[in-house]
Amino acid sequence: MLGSLSAPIFDAGKLASAEEVARLELRQAEAQYLSDVFEAYKEVENAISEELSLEKRFESTKYAAENAKIAADLSFQQYQRGLVEYTTVLESQTRYYDAEVSAIKIQSQLAANRIKLHLALGGDFAQAKTDVEEAR
16 A cells, blocks of 8 residues: 555656656747748748849849840941941940840849749749649
């Protein structure tokens, strides 16, 4: 009878330590959750910030490409009139093509950034694919 009465007393130490372990595990899970939430916010903020930066770069690069196209056309007209050598035309065309390539690269970066933002916001491409297939 004495053994059955003392058993709960000795088990109380086990229960108290198990409770403390559970409490510590809960705190650790909470800390990990908060870390994950902050990381997600950081990814979204970075993607939005990068989007704005890329859009500005794209606009200025597109403007530069338009000006380079005008300059290339003008240099070709001047060449036809005998005012400049053909190397001037080639240089103008090279600047125009380089500006166009830069604009295309920035467009690609914009698309990649939008995908990154979509994923950071919890987007799912599998669902989007299903929606597209259902629309057909």
